[in-house]
Amino acid sequence: MPFSYGLEKLEPAFDDRPVPYIAYGGRFHELAATHLNQTLAAERVFIIASTSLSTNTEALSRLEAAIKDKCPEVKLVGTHVGIPPHTPWDTVVEITNKARAALSDKPISDRDILITLGGGSLTDGAKLIAWMLANPDIKTSADLETMYSASEGYSTDQFKPPAVRVISIPTTLSGGEFQSIAGATRSDGSGQKCLFTPPTRNPSLVILDPDLTTTTPSKVYLSTGVRAIDHCVETLCSLDSNPKGDEAAERGLKKMVSGLLHTKEHGNDLDARFDSMLGVIDAMSAVGSGVPLGASHAIGHQLGPLGVGHGETSCIMLPAVCKWNAIQKANIERQAICRDVLIQIAEVRDLMQKSGKSLEDTDLGDVLDLIIRALGMPRTLKDVGVGRDKLEGLAKNTLTDQWAKTNAKPITEKEQVIEILEMVVE
Missing domain, CATH: 3.40.50.1970 (Rossmann fold)
Incomplete structure (x- = not known):
């Protein structure tokens, strides 16, 4: 806009x-x-x-x-x-x-x-x-x-x-x-x-x-945009999704992904920044439709106090949670819908072409990983200075978060959190 x-x-x-x-x-x-x-x-x-x-x-x-x-x-x-x-x-x-x-x-x-x-x-x-x-x-x-x-x-x-x-x-x-x-x-x-x-x-x-927002360091600005993408993805992939939330999440994803990738290359483009700001509203409309969030938010809430930026938690955890849910066969159809929304975005198709990835061999976690890496964001706990010694406490605190229980595959045991964290340790 x-x-x-x-x-x-x-x-x-x-x-x-x-x-x-x-x-x-x-x-x-x-x-x-x-x-x-x-x-x-x-x-x-x-x-x-x-x-x-x-x-x-x-x-x-x-x-x-x-x-x-x-x-x-x-x-x-x-x-x-x-x-x-x-x-x-x-x-x-x-x-x-x-x-x-x-x-x-x-x-x-x-x-x-x-x-x-x-x-x-x-x-x-x-x-x-x-x-x-x-x-x-x-x-x-x-x-x-x-x-x-x-x-x-x-x-x-x-x-x-x-x-x-x-x-x-x-x-x-x-x-x-x-x-x-x-x-x-x-x-x-x-x-x-x-x-x-x-x-x-x-x-x-x-x-x-x-x-x-141009006064905000690029790393902080772009990573918090991934947080808004996380809102869209976890609502769209929820087993308790609804049409209103789906529509808002799709709108938000298209604005956020395109706006962020463009801002990464052209930092002073106010149109791209404003599109991203409007995409945040769509993302929060999706959240406000009554759809519960999932384990990316649950783990992210507890990862933050360890010194990880609010948006960086989503950069690290969102693709891993999607991968883990897919392994559990918890929300395969919902993830496919979300993946299809993302690959409709021209900038995402360009990323896939440059990476040599085919649609058939690329799941939602892969697409998100590609986008987040293109934004230059951290992808592992090691990248943000969180070592294995923190995993037990992080997993314990995650179980207290309300969104752990509403994940597509409910998170009720510490070992489940550890499985996800092991995917992004280093």
Whole structure:
């Protein structure tokens, strides 16, 4: 889809969900100021910004200046720079208490806004922080345990829903800005990543600016795009798939794969970047259709806290999980459908021709491997510094993840996880 600045638009991201809205066609800081004034009638703003963006670019200063210059009725009450990868619990608690203090002069309302400027760890943090702000008794990591326990049992009615609204300005393609679920990693040394399920409210607005994403290191940007491909593949390959999810996943795959491969070769092509950003919405529409995910996400959630990038987990695990499921004969027909979608993409056919691979001898895992290698992404645990000594703990934590049980071949034993991990050790 051609992208142009100067044609500003505001529209729902999805046709079946009230949030988020997306805004695009303008510079991110100008769009933020416009919608703080006109759309959200904001009174107070707290910013959570990426360390790299704040240190290496003028993005944060441009955002702060736009709010101060163009939003005379809005008070910028605070800014926090940095959330470590995979959103540690202790950091979430720290920022919550900082924001709570900054907003303490009067009761929190829906005219109070958290703005995230950066990647998925910030977005996850803000969704959880907004929920915690509505519940004053949640002040420590121990208190946060009660929210997680309730989320595990899908019984969160004892907690007040978020009042604060979140504006997300993403610089990656991981897609967390399009759902309310938030992932955060325990700070107790276990390395366990936990999924929290706040009520569906945030993010309320997502601002898409493809030029801003050029500040993201190519490796990070492209790998998070593979994360969105993972969303599409695992929904399309699910035995609980549905037509709505299938259609969205197919659309997302075509936009994401083509957009990412083109961005790899032409990094400043804003059309390709914008296509990928729209592909993320399709991917999250597929996830939001009610289709459960699988073992790539389950293992990836727990691999991340070992120091592996959010998107890199999918680069390593997705082809292996597809191969393992095929060996188990768990979802052969669904995988064939997904493979056929991918080989319709012109760039994928070119890759296959250059590699000398024939359609008859190429399964879904092979096609995904070809795409991920073309993007220059890591393909083994060794590539990202994870050795055999980590496999036992990784497998144990994976069994606690909800998507392990909804894999096409349910993952219920540690040995099953080890089998998959052995496929990508080195």
